[in-house]
Structures are given as structure tokens and as C-alpha cells.
Amino acid sequence: MSNIRIRANARDGVTTVRAIMNHEMETGQRKDKDTGEPIPAHFIQEVTAKWNDEVVMTGLWSSGVSKNPYLSFMFNGGEKGDTVEITWVDNKGESETGTAEIS
Amino acid sequence: MIDAKRRTLLKGSLGVSAIGVAVSAGLLMPGAVLANWPKAAFEATDTDAALSELLGSDAIKNSDLVKIKAPDIAENGAVVPVTVESDAPGAQSISIIAAGNNTPLIASFDLGADAVPFVSTRIKMAETADVIAVVRTEDGILRAAQEVKVTIGGCGG
Numbered sequence: 001m002s003n004i005r006i007r008a009n010a011r012d013g014v015t016t017v018r019a020i021m022n023h024e025m026e027t028g029q030r031k032d033k034d035t036g037e038p039i040p041a042h043f044i045q046e047v048t049a050k051w052n053d054e055v056v057m058t059g060l061w062s063s064g065v066s067k068n069p070y071l072s073f074m075f076n077g078g079e080k081g082d083t084v085e086i087t088w089v090d091n092k093g094e095s096e097t098g099t100a101e102i103s
Numbered sequence: 104m105i106d107a108k109r110r111t112l113l114k115g116s117l118g119v120s121a122i123g124v125a126v127s128a129g130l131l132m133p134g135a136v137l138a139n140w141p142k143a144a145f146e147a148t149d150t151d152a153a154l155s156e157l158l159g160s161d162a163i164k165n166s167d168l169v170k171i172k173a174p175d176i177a178e179n180g181a182v183v184p185v186t187v188e189s190d191a192p193g194a195q196s197i198s199i200i201a202a203g204n205n206t207p208l209i210a211s212f213d214l215g216a217d218a219v220p221f222v223s224t225r226i227k228m229a230e231t232a233d234v235i236a237v238v239r240t241e242d243g244i245l246r247a248a249q250e251v252k253v254t255i256g257g258c259g260g
Contacts, residue, residue: 014219027227027258029205045140056215057222062145064201064209064258066182066225073212074219 004098008084015078015102017049019071019086027063043091044069050085051075078102145208150200153208154237157198158244163237166191166245171236173251177228181257185234186223193241194220202248203232204258229258 003022008015021044028041043063049056056075071086078084080102087097144156155161168191177183187197197220198211209226220238228234233248 025227029258051217054215054217056218058139058213058215059210059222060140060145060213061210062206062208064204064206064227066227066257070184070223070225072186072221072223074221075215075217076219077217 003096004086004088006084006086006098006100008078008100008102010078010080010082010102014074014076015051015082015084016074017072017084017086017100019098021047021069021071021086021088021096021098023067023069023088023090025063025065025067025069041091044088045091047071047086047088049073050083050087051078052083141211144211146206147208148206150202150207150235153200153206154198157208157211158237158239160244163244163246166238166247169236169238169245169247171234171247171249173234173249175250176252176254178254179257180228180230180253180255182225183228183234183251183253183257184223184225185236187221187236187238189220189238189240189245191220191238191240191242191245194238195241196239197222198237198239199224199226200235200237201226201228201232202235203230203253204228227257228253229256 006019008017023044024042026042030039044061047059057073082102085099089095141157144153147153147156170188172186196213199209200207212222231252233250235248237246
């Protein structure tokens with residue numbers, strides 16, 4: 001099961017992708033309200049977007065990207081049925097991959 | 104009796120060291136995987152330092168070829184939508200900065216050969232400040248800025 005929701009639409013030779021990832025994007029600057037302990041940083045550092053086997057975009061992120069990150073991007077090309085794949089890796093080495101067919 | 108205690112103690116310390124090994128192995132992994140993550144740029148505490156660490160250059164020109172779309176007023180600094188586009192030929196990367204944050208560099212996107220120079224995301228802003236978009240092109244580094252007024256900051260807690 002992937003926690004990345006992806007929509008990809010091709011129109012006039014350009015594909016537009018919209019994605020939402022489930023992630024805390026914890027900055028490391030907040031404190032636990034009950035214990036007063038700092039909450040450790042936990043955030044996505046790298047996002048890779050592929051159209052079939054081609055990398056179209058690589059995002060390098062800080063914890064300044066909002067919780068449950070939204071990302072939209074576009075690329076030239078793409079046809080109905082092609083695959084768009086998004087993979088993220090966070091600062092703890094955890095990773096998720098999601099795919100969608102272009103419609 | 105004494106023997107039994109010693110045994111428990113030994114067992115306990117063995118267990119702890121095993122966890123220690125596992126943790127350090129886990130901590131080493133992200134660094135190995137994400138060799139490209141520009142730590143110094145992301146940890147820089149002012150915009151100029153972040154950009155010069157990220158791009159390896161201070162030669163940045165204001166340009167109409169970089170277009171930034173963000174709200175004039177953001178009620179919730181935790182979720183500020185930002186869209187950056189560029190008409191500049193040969194765009195190679197798009198970076199987003201919130202100048203008022205402790206660490207201003209939010210994100211940087213490397214564009215593949217077929218990417219359209221367009222990216223839209225949502226960022227956290229600590230206070231009212233400029234959102235700065237920087238686009239590296241084959242002819243130089245271009246930037247545009249827009250002030251966003253933040254009613255409630257979205258970084259601390």
C-alpha cells in the first residue's frame with residue numbers, strides 16, 4: 001500500500017501531475033506539549049518523479065515543506081496509459097513509492 | 104543469588120549494545136542514500152548563505168522571467184501555497200525560499216530534460232516575509248520575490 005496519491009493528466013502534449021504524500025514533516029523545533037521534550041526532526045529529504053523510466057524532476061526538501069506535502073509539476077510528453085512514479089526518502093531512511101497511469 | 108543477578112546484568116548490557124549497533128547502522132543509512140542532499144544550504148540561517156551554498160554562486164539577478172504565485176496574506180503560516188514558473192530558456196532548477204524562517208531554504212527542484220519549469224507546493228512560514236523563487240538557467244541565476252503577510256506562524260509550537 002502506498003501513501004502517495006497521484007493524478008496525472010496529459011493535454012496538448014504536456015502532462016500535469018498532482019500528488020499528495022502522507023508525512024509528518026516534523027521540523028525538530030517543536031516540543032511535546034505534555035513532556036516538554038523536543039520532537040525529533042522527521043521530514044522528506046528527496047522526492048524523485050519518473051515518467052516511465054525517465055526522471056523528470058528531483059526535489060530536495062527541508063522540513064519547511066508543509067505537513068502531508070502537496071506537489072504539482074509538469075513535463076513535455078506523456079500519453080494515456082504511461083506510468084508516473086513518485087518516490088520519497090526521509091531523513092530516517094524511510095521510503096515510499098506511488099504510481100499512477102496518465103489519463 | 105548473586106550469580107543470578109550477574110546473569111541478568113550481563114544479559115541486559117548485551118541487549119543495550121545490540122540496540123546501539125542497530126541505531127547507528129540506521130543513522131548511517133540516510134547519509135549514504137542521500138549523498139546529494141545539500142546539508143549546508145538547508146542549515147544556513149540566512150538567505151544569501153543558503154543560496155551561495157546551494158548554487159555555488161552569488162551572481163543572482165532579479166528577473167521578470169521568474170513568476171511566483173503566493174497569497175498576499177496567509178492566515179495559517181503552516182500551509183502557504185506557492186507556485187513558481189519560468190519563461191527563461193534552459194531552466195535547470197527551481198528553488199523556493201522563505202526569507203523569514205530560521206533556515207530559509209525550503210526546497211530545490213532539479214529539472215530533467217523534459218520537465219516544464221513549473222512547480223507548485225505548500226510551505227511553512229514563521230513570519231511575514233518575502234518568498235523568493237530562484238531559477239538556475241543556462242545563462243545565469245534569476246530570482247523573483249513576493250511578500251506574504253503571515254497572521255499565525257507555522258514553524259514553532
